[in-house]
Amino acid sequence: MLELLMIFVAKVIEVSLTTLRTVFVSRGEKVYSSAIAFVEIIIWLVVASAVLNDITENPARMVVYALGYTAGSYVGLMIEEKLGLGYSNVQVITNVEDGKIMAQALREFGNAVTTIDGHGRDSKRVILSTYVKRKKKDEVLQRVEELEIQGVVTVSETQKIYGGFGIR
Numbered sequence: 001m002l003e004l005l006m007i008f009v010a011k012v013i014e015v016s017l018t019t020l021r022t023v024f025v026s027r028g029e030k031v032y033s034s035a036i037a038f039v040e041i042i043i044w045l046v047v048a049s050a051v052l053n054d055i056t057e058n059p060a061r062m063v064v065y066a067l068g069y070t071a072g073s074y075v076g077l078m079i080e081e082k083l084g085l086g087y088s089n090v091q092v093i094t095n096v097e098d099g100k101i102m103a104q105a106l107r108e109f110g111n112a113v114t115t116i117d118g119h120g121r122d123s124k125r126v127i128l129s130t131y132v133k134r135k136k137k138d139e140v141l142q143r144v145e146e147l148e149i150q151g152v153v154t155v156s157e158t159q160k161i162y163g164g165f166g167i168r
Helices: 002-026 030-052 060-083 096-108 134-146
Strands: 087-095 114-119 124-133 151-158
Touching (some): 087 096, 087 134, 096 124, 096 151, 124 134, 134 151
Antiparallel strands (some): 087 124, 087 151, 114 124
C-alpha cells in the first residue's frame, strides 16, 4: 500500500513540475525550464520503473500511476494559477463616453491605460488597453465589472513587455 501511495505522490509531483516547466518554456525562461526538466525526468524514471516492474503481478500500479497523472495536471494548473507568472493585456472596447469613464477609473486604480479611437458597425468606439501582472488581473477585471459599462472585454497573455510604465 505504501508503494502505491509513493507512486501516486511522485507522479503528482512530476506532472505538476511538467506543467510549470511548460509555462516557463512558453515564457522563454531557459534556466528554470532546464532545472525543472532535470528533476522531472529523474522522478519519471524512478516512477516508471516501479510501475513497469512486474506490472502483471500488480496492475493496481497502472491505475495509481494514471490517477497520479490526472491529479498532477490539476495540481500543476492550480500552482501555476497561484504563482500568476507573467503579464496579461486587458482590452475593453466600448462607446466613447463610457471609455472615458473606464479609462479614468482604471488610472485611478493605478493602471496605465492606452486609448485608441475605433469605429464599430454603427458608431465610434474606444479601445482601452492596459497591461497588468497576472496576479492582479482578476482585481482589474473586477473593477471593470463594477463600472457596469457595456462593451467587449478580452484578456490576452503576454510573453514579455519592454518599456512602458504603470505595470502593477
